[in-house]
Amino acid sequence: MTVATGARIGVVTFPGTLDDVDAQRAVRRAGAEPVALWHGDHDLQGVDAVVVPGGFSYGDYLRCGAIAKYSPVMTELVLATGRGLPVLGICNGFQVLCESGLLPGALTRNAGLHYVCRDQWLRAENTTSTWSTRYEPGAEVLIPVKHGEGSYVADEDTLDELESSGRVLFRYVGGNPNGSRRDIAGITDTAGRVAGLMPHPEHAVDPLTGPTDDGLGMFLSALDALVTA
Amino acid sequence: MARVVVDVMPKQEILDPQGQAVASALPRLGFEGISEVRQGKRFELEVAADVDDETLSRIAETMLANPVIEDWTVRREEA
Amino acid sequence: MARVVVDVMPKQEILDPQGQAVASALPRLGFEGISEVRQGKRFELEVAADVDDETLSRIAETMLANPVIEDWTVRREEA
Amino acid sequence: MTHSDLPETVRPDSVEHARETPELAQPHRELGLAEDEYQRIRDILGRRPTEAELAMYSVMWSEHCSYKSSKPHLKYFGTTTTPEMRSKMLAGIGENAGVVDIGDGWAVTFKLESHNHPSYVEPYQGAATGVGGIVRDIMAMGARPVAVADPLRFGPADAPDTRRVLPGVVAGVGGYGNCLGLPNIGGEVVFDESYASNPLVNAMCVGVLPSQDLHLAHASGTGNKLVLFGARTGLDGIGGVSVLASETFEGDESGGGHKKLPSVQVGDPFTEKVLIECCRELYGAGLVLGIQDLGGAGLSCATSELASAGDGGMRVDLDEVPLRASGMNAAEILSSESQERMCAVVRPGDVEAFMKVCAKWDVPATVIGEVTDGENLEIYSGDELVVDVPPRTVAHEGPVYDRPVERPAEQDLIAADNPNTLERPETPEQLRATLLRMTASPNLASREWVTSQYDRYVRGNTVLAQPSDGGVLRVDEDSGRGIAVATDCNARYTRLDPYEGARLALAEAYRNVAVTGATPMAVTNCLNFGSPEDPGVMWQFQQAVRGLADGCVELGIPVTGGNVSFYNQTGAKPILPTPVVGVLGTIDDVTRRIPTGVGEEAGETLLLLGE
């Protein structure tokens, strides 16, 4: 695998994706090369990791992420995760990963029924996953949330299993913006390589345009993992 | 107690982007033969026995549907 | 051509904030006697005659509903 | 096929048929055309208009499209703008939106638009399609839309109807804007009794483009193709035109299935988002000669404006227009206000490449006509010529009215009732009570419950948004060049003195841009007033235009465009005169922006500037 300085991180664009430019900027800021991946291509262009960014893929009219999961690029992505490719789904990307079955549970309408855009405190719960080693255990970070359907739900057994195996990545603190079960903001797969997160680390990479640069750690963590791999 | 179902659908002449999104995705997934899809809402209400049809219609018309762009129907389900 | 209706409802054990919001607004508007409201989706499909029930179920299960959180039913409407 | 083969109701009312039936009674009054306006159309054409022509003239000569009452007053902006004020202006009044050169090779285009009445009828969709419309105006300049702002006015916060209208409007602005990926960086929420049955939903969009890429909406060059792309055309927003079918051909109300149409349009923000990306790619590849958005008045407006601004004629074939509903007639197709559509003029040799880009984005696109060396706009439905008009008479040479202007007598009374007569808080308790009352006032309370429903982060260039007085956006990541915008209007002041009120709105927006660290450089506006047929309202309007224009001269920045919304009233009672002013500024380096708020460290000095 390539070393971090030459790491190439793919950023998927579906029709209706919005935060792809931001995810690419975050990847660049972290020191890697962003590679644009088009929804209609059966081609991951040999990237070392992939970000599925936020937005409203295909308008999210049926259900968030429901149509995106069928795109050619997702077929390739699901296969590649089987070979260990790190993937981060942010917001709509998280919804797509859940719909695709790469992560358990589902994201439903915010409890308050409104779209919520605000700066949100999160606590790092798992700091050993591919996407979170740069955070101290229990560290609190400030990152924007912006979504209308971000309430994480899963059955009790799944929630217990996520907790006991340390797969809760971040938890909301200082107020739960959407009614997520157990204040869950993000989770990982069993291997800790595929992660999904409702808040937007790519919007917290520069205090000029975001509340903090606390989100950069996620991208840097992935680069670290790519070096040592 | 009775179960009442209110179906709310976008009016025929009104654009239904949701239904359209589903209809155009189906062939891509290999499902042929679906020529049109419209997406609306379904409400299930648990209703006390003394709530009459007129009240149910008023609820549908004022709360559950937006008559400017949606049609609605109310029906009581057999228990 | 046949008209097929797919109803998709949130599972009983899943919180339904939309239905709850309706239920709690009703008394404020003077509508009493509605003890519970659940809100789901209704799809109306125009389907070619040769599309079989199994295909329709697959469409409902894989696309129109998310079985993690939703139940669904498919039925053909009488013409 | 000849006329007589077809039943009355499906036969298109052709130019030929119009010549044959000069006496046929037409529903021009129902379509809002005055007797003399109708006569003028007959004079222009030398015959009665066809059904399709009548539909076209009636929408294009409406107050909304023709500015027939405001034009004589708006001229004042032009006559007061000096060459020096104009020096950074690349496009101004007369184009889809104003454009200014901000330096480093970048141009910025911005405009305010109203969607007041539709938002009262159907708050969510009205507001959503209002945002959609102004965004397409910006796209039509060749720009990438980069931000929106939404000045809003509602009735009293506790009125039941406000509870219906406000949440819908806010959700609509958010739902559409958020889905387009445009950060919301400003706006206003103001409550007043006068807006109770007439809320104001104004929306501003800002776009950026490399200055050499400016696209103006012209159709010229014989043989060039007219391409309609985006959503299909349906029966949306043609409620008014349905009188044609029923009156002209005595169709019965229940027949034909086209009657009682909702004049509400439903927005599809996903289609618009894809349209934005598709347009960016088309411009980037140099595949577009001219472009026009389809807004109010749909194809009538787009075809006549493109042809009118060009140097030739145009031929359009309505059979090529992709329809969403079956059996639409020519007048309906021309008047449909289906959203998310654009019209481009393309060289014949580029059509294939144009279609390829559209296919990549899954955007339906169809050649519907071409530029001709004739003079008229000719529109065919099947083999029948249904429109044959000089385009300028539709788009640019509509009627103009010098409406009576009269300062209302009550104005003196209002002015005499000055604040000196009000009681002042004197004791600490009274001061405390006043302060508490003010903090609790909906007009002063935090707007976070509105702004938290809008995405302000998307695209990663938002440097300042709520609660800042002005929104600041980074335009160039390398140089740090950015822009600032603010919209303002205090309508109560404007009621007291429309001239000073408009100047004040300008001064406030100017200050709000200046305090971010940016230098104000251009102005847009949305002039919301009551009925122009009320001489008192016309006086308010005239005074406000003068105040705004004179203020611009004093500050040395030009009005680059705007919008007029008349007939905002309930019965005979007009809204408070509400000339919303938008100011755009530029900042060399966004890292030097000045955030709003008292500093974070103890011991900082607070200074009061000004008198």
Ligand SMILES: Nc1ncnc2c1ncn2[C@@H]1O[C@H](COP(=O)(O)OP(=O)(O)O)[C@@H](O)[C@H]1O
């Ligand atoms: N209040 C105003 N001040 C300055 N220019 C205005 C004003 N209202 C309209 N205009 C200009 O008049 C022209 C015609 O408006 P246009 O954009 O065609 O109207 P609309 O888009 O509302 O149909 C535009 O260039 C617009 O900028």
